Amino acid sequence: MTEPQQERSLSFGSEAAAYERGRPSYPPEVIDWLLPDGARDVLDLGAGTGKLTTRLVERGLDVVAVDPIAEMLELLRGALPATPALLGTAEQIPLRDNSVDAVLVAQAWHWFDPKRAIAEVARVLRPGGRLGLVWNTRDERMGWVKDLGRVIGHESDPFSDRVTLPEPFTDVERHHVEWTSYLTPQALIDLVASRSYCITSPADVRTRTLEEVRELLVTHPALANSSGLALPYITVCIRATLAT
Secondary structure, three states: OOHHHHHHHOHHHHHHHHHHHHOOOOOHHHHHHHOOOOOOEEEEEOOOOOHHHHHHHOOOOEEEEEEOOHHHHHHHHHHOOOOOEEEOEOOEOOOOOOOEEEEEEEOOHHHOOHHHHHHHHHHHEEEEEEEEEEEEEEOOOOHHHHHHHHHHOOOOOOOHHHOOOOOOEEEEEEEEEEEEEEEOHHHHHHHHHOOHHHHOOOHHHHHHHHHHHHHHHHHOOOOOOOOOEEEEEEEEEEEEEEOO
16 A cells, blocks of 8 residues: 555544544445355454444344544444444454454455455454455436536446455455435535545645535535435445355
8 A cells, every 4th residue: 555545544533523424324235245144243344433333233243343543433432332343454453363254344445455454354254254345436327416526526436346355265246236325415515524535635625625515515406405415326345255
């Protein structure tokens, strides 16, 4: 990882609250697809504020959350006080060998050193365990979402097409789900404010970007005078099995 990439990957702490308010969760059918049958112990790696962790805990699973940013974990612990939340990285996971049935990574694999992360994930997984990766990407086929992309940068599927999961992982599969997240205008501003490129931009660029989003909210025919927004997503995911 280059130094600018590392700076961006660790930038979220300053906007942890905006991240929690603005970022979407993950649809149940995606989690169904990612988890192996009979999974009990699950690691949410790069858990952030716990967007995916919450969905896993709701299923009655024994979940451990790991993230390198203390401010993100502080919010996670506040929401899920009974869930272990450990400071750590994908390259040095603070779990013992063969300790989990599945490792899920939401919106974070692109920040990892893949070679080192693969070795660590394989270490903590039990034989036959599952590695699942997931990203929410805005569906810009809808008019106002495409216009939002012109302001904050277009988004397609920039990560999963480039991801390879080598041995000892097998049976690599890809899948996507289309769904809609409902949010307030303020939550949309929080979503933009919590993105790494916005956090790490010079103050004047960041201010201008957020002002342009606010202008879009009051001038776009599909958004003006609306107290609730429907933001369509395409959630892309990859799963693979640790060879036995």
